[in-house]
Amino acid sequence: MALVGFDDIELADLLGITVIAQDAAALGRTAAERLFRRLDGVEEAPAQVVLRTTLIARGSGEVPPPA
DSSP states (O other), X not given: OOOEEESOOHHHHHHTOEEEEEOHHHHHXXXXXXXXXXXXXXXXXXXXXXXXXXXXXXXXXXXXXXX
16 A cells, blocks of 8 residues: 655654645745735636645655565
């Protein structure tokens, strides 16, 4: 079984769990910018915002070869 987590927390590093890490500051900044524009009365169509993520491979995401 392979295990991949989300968000790079300290415990994942200690346990050697592979994770998908996201830039929390960029996520918060983007959300705040969109919110403040909306509060200012700017009408925007719903949008899909894609932020960069990083795979941090620590070994738990590898599937062992068949026996």
